[in-house]
Amino acid sequence: MRPAAGRLSWYVGGVLFVFVTCALVLLVGQADLPRGRVLVEAFDRLTPGTIESGLEPIQKSIVWNLRLPRIVLGLTVGAALATAGATFQGVFRNPLADPYFLGVAAGGGFGATIAFVNDWGDGRGLLDGVQVAAFIGALVAVALTWTLGAIGDRRQSTTTLILAGVAVASFFTALQTYLQQRNTEDIREIYVWFLGGLTTQGWSEVIQSAPLALVCIGLLLLAGRTLDVLGVGDDEAGMLGLSVVRTRLLLIVIAALLTATAVAVSGLIAFVGLIVPHTVRLIFGHSYRVVLPMSVLIGASFLVLCDVAARTVGNASEIPIGVVTAFFGAPFFVVILRTANR
Amino acid sequence: MKIRKLLALLAALALLFAACGSDTSDTDDAAEAASDADVEASMAEDEAMEDEAMQDEAMEDDESSASASEEAMEDETMEDDEPSASASEEAMEDEEEPMEDNAMEDGEGEATADAEAAGEVPTRIVSLSPTGTEMLFAVGAGDQVIAVDNFSYYPPEAPVVEDLSAFTPSVEAIAAFEPDLILTSSPVEGLDALGVEILQLNAAVDLDEVYAQIEQVGAVTGHIGEATEVVLNMQTDIAAVLDSLPEREVPLTYYHELDPTLFSVTSSTFVGYVYGLLGLENVADAADEDGSAFGYPQLNQEYLLTADPDIIFLADTLCCEQNATTLGEREGWELLTAVQTGNIVEMNDDIVSRWGPRLVEFIQVAGEAVSAIEAVPAG
Numbered sequence: 195m196r197p198a199a200g201r202l203s204w205y206v207g208g209v210l211f212v213f214v215t216c217a218l219v220l221l222v223g224q225a226d227l228p229r230g231r232v233l234v235e236a237f238d239r240l241t242p243g244t245i246e247s248g249l250e251p252i253q254k255s256i257v258w259n260l261r262l263p264r265i266v267l268g269l270t271v272g273a274a275l276a277t278a279g280a281t282f283q284g285v286f287r288n289p290l291a292d293p294y295f296l297g298v299a300a301g302g303g304f305g306a307t308i309a310f311v312n313d314w315g316d317g318r319g320l321l322d323g324v325q326v327a328a329f330i331g332a333l334v335a336v337a338l339t340w341t342l343g344a345i346g347d348r349r350q351s352t353t354t355l356i357l358a359g360v361a362v363a364s365f366f367t368a369l370q371t372y373l374q375q376r377n378t379e380d381i382r383e384i385y386v387w388f389l390g391g392l393t394t395q396g397w398s399e400v401i402q403s404a405p406l407a408l409v410c411i412g413l414l415l416l417a418g419r420t421l422d423v424l425g426v427g428d429d430e431a432g433m434l435g436l437s438v439v440r441t442r443l444l445l446i447v448i449a450a451l452l453t454a455t456a457v458a459v460s461g462l463i464a465f466v467g468l469i470v471p472h473t474v475r476l477i478f479g480h481s482y483r484v485v486l487p488m489s490v491l492i493g494a495s496f497l498v499l500c501d502v503a504a505r506t507v508g509n510a511s512e513i514p515i516g517v518v519t520a521f522f523g524a525p526f527f528v529v530i531l532r533t534a535n536r
Numbered sequence: 537m538k539i540r541k542l543l544a545l546l547a548a549l550a551l552l553f554a555a556c557g558s559d560t561s562d563t564d565d566a567a568e569a570a571s572d573a574d575v576e577a578s579m580a581e582d583e584a585m586e587d588e589a590m591q592d593e594a595m596e597d598d599e600s601s602a603s604a605s606e607e608a609m610e611d612e613t614m615e616d617d618e619p620s621a622s623a624s625e626e627a628m629e630d631e632e633e634p635m636e637d638n639a640m641e642d643g644e645g646e647a648t649a650d651a652e653a654a655g656e657v658p659t660r661i662v663s664l665s666p667t668g669t670e671m672l673f674a675v676g677a678g679d680q681v682i683a684v685d686n687f688s689y690y691p692p693e694a695p696v697v698e699d700l701s702a703f704t705p706s707v708e709a710i711a712a713f714e715p716d717l718i719l720t721s722s723p724v725e726g727l728d729a730l731g732v733e734i735l736q737l738n739a740a741v742d743l744d745e746v747y748a749q750i751e752q753v754g755a756v757t758g759h760i761g762e763a764t765e766v767v768l769n770m771q772t773d774i775a776a777v778l779d780s781l782p783e784r785e786v787p788l789t790y791y792h793e794l795d796p797t798l799f800s801v802t803s804s805t806f807v808g809y810v811y812g813l814l815g816l817e818n819v820a821d822a823a824d825e826d827g828s829a830f831g832y833p834q835l836n837q838e839y840l841l842t843a844d845p846d847i848i849f850l851a852d853t854l855c856c857e858q859n860a861t862t863l864g865e866r867e868g869w870e871l872l873t874a875v876q877t878g879n880i881v882e883m884n885d886d887i888v889s890r891w892g893p894r895l896v897e898f899i900q901v902a903g904e905a906v907s908a909i910e911a912v913p914a915g
Binding site for chain 1: 687
């Protein structure tokens with residue numbers, strides 16, 4: 195066990211890192227805005243009182259309607275995916291677990307495809323049809339996985355659940371592909387949704403996702419000790435007085451809810467939920483009491499940093515953020531792995 | 537207990553499947569759904585009849601298959617001999633170079649030449665190309681068309697077969713129509729095996745190619761006179777629009793929206809080429825300078841707001857129900873010049889994505905919008 199003081203300094207450092215990251219990425223974008231004024235404008239908007247930044251109206255709009263909400267959405271989604279990933283890895287004692295485990299991705303994708311095909315929305319705005327359908331689809335898939343796992347194995351071992359998840363994911367992918375092929379006119383929208391992205395206009399996506407994500411993250415942060423106990427094995431955890439199946443169900447429900455929230459507003463962003471918890475573990479140790487909070491902080495800043503590349507590397511265009519997370523995440527992870535094993 | 541749970545689960549899955557099925561037909565009209573069912577039913581009947589026929593013929597199979605293959609051999613050798621000569625002659629006669637791109641499949645084109653010489657025209661045409669369908673009907677060959685793919689819903693009298701997909705075509709489904717001419721917009725694997733004449737109309741790159749394709753459709757279907765007339769009318773109408781445009785020192789800029797996620801086209805696409813004819817400059821060109829997005833980049837929002845185009849063309853009015861109002865409601869867009877001056881043109885998604893006879897409408901609508909903006913003298 196690390197001393198509490200050391201841990202506190204990590205958290206303080208992590209929070210500072212998040213703030214500095216946000217301030218820096220706020221200055222970068224395709225529009226060439228005067229940097230000092232951008233910071234003044236953001237400060238003006240985020241704090242009571244009025245300071246005139248001297249930006250043009252359209253520049254103000256870029257700061258307030260495009261850059262800031264996109265950063266906050268990145269923080270939310272990044273934190274959500276990393277925390278959910280860490281939780282799934284803990285619950286299943288499986289290093290390959292990620293937030294899209296248990297059919298969440300396939301279910302969400304199927305839901306979104308249904309919505310696109312029926313023109314329920316375009317994936318943007320408050321309570322848009324695509325977002326709602328993706329959210330519901332993701333949760334239905336997890337529920338189905340849990341039910342199947344329970345039917346197949348009374349003790350509900352993690353292996354059965356994982357296999358049930360694989361089956362459910364394949365099934366929903368089949369349905370999704372079938373529907374997509376029957377409606378080729380919607381194929382581009384569906385494709386773009388699957389690649390994931392934080393493109394947002396205004397604050398509706400943030401308003402919709404942040405509160406629920408914060409509640410779920412808060413609940414999971416309380417579960418660090420429980421996850422540590424689960425880590426010793428089902429039988430041992432049971433002997434330590436933990437109701438293994440019930441605890442597991444509760445954690446899965448919260449983590450799935452968290453993932454579904456992220457999937458609804460940002461589609462499928464690969465890799466974040468897998469490598470952030472591992473990176474955190476390699477740097478800060480294996481106790482979930484540290485892994486969870488640090489995953490929140492590192493996940494949030496990692497996705498915001500990746501999004502800078504997604505919105506600025508292409509000249510005048512967007513790059514799918516999933517490409518960026520994998521492109522920078524994979525080599526970074528290898529470096530961490532090497533230094534940690536030395 | 538377990539079994540009951542499993543059954544419940546299966547029932548739920550069945551419901552889900554049913555929902556899927558109705559999702560697709562929900563979007564269609566009830567009438568279309570009905571005709572769909574009819575087609576399916578008739579296809580099923582056909583299959584049944586074929587089965588019977590197969591049984592009847594089974595006895596003769598040995599001989600007939602042998603003779604059939606012999607015939608096939610003869611056909612091939614025949615084709616090899618003369619038609620190659622006639623093909624090169626044809627090529628010489630054709631003045632339009634783009635024709636070569638859309639030339640018929642090897643060995644099939646010669647068949648047409650023969651057919652035309654004998655005064656035969658195809659009467660069972662299947663079109664897998666919405667643009668091709670529009671061309672067929674424009675040149676007066678509509679009566680000869682028996683089936684078109686699920687996106688060929690213009691003109692309304694086109695015989696749409698909901699299950700006929702140009703995107704994932706089933707060669708057997710096409711064969712079931714017993715066509716004597718098939719129009720496609722891209723190669724279809726295995727279609728050659730039917731031994732039916734295939735006319736492939738690739739996406740056009742310029743007006744000449746559009747005209748060439750229409751004339752080609754006319755020639756193949758025995759409507760060359762009408763096709764020439766269609767082309768002449770198009771040329772006249774388009775020239776009228778282009779001539780009416782005011783002179784400008786500084787070209788107007790535009791943004792062509794494919795969907796609300798800001799996918800657009802560059803000048804390297806046919807759509808961009810058309811706007812180029814109108815003297816417009818494309819703000820999306822900067823987004824795909826290396827061509828890695830094949831002319832269809834997704835624009836960055838900040839970039840678009842700073843680029844501030846003079847005109848916005850919405851090609852997502854049908855797919856995504858966008859219009860001038862929804863555009864003005866997007867955060868920050870109310871400050872765009874085009875939104876403030878009302879220079880937002882709501883286009884028909886289909887017309888601007890095809891290169892058929894309705895291209896004239898596209899150019900007229902866009903031309904009107906361009907003319908409506910007063911030419912400001914430079915300086």
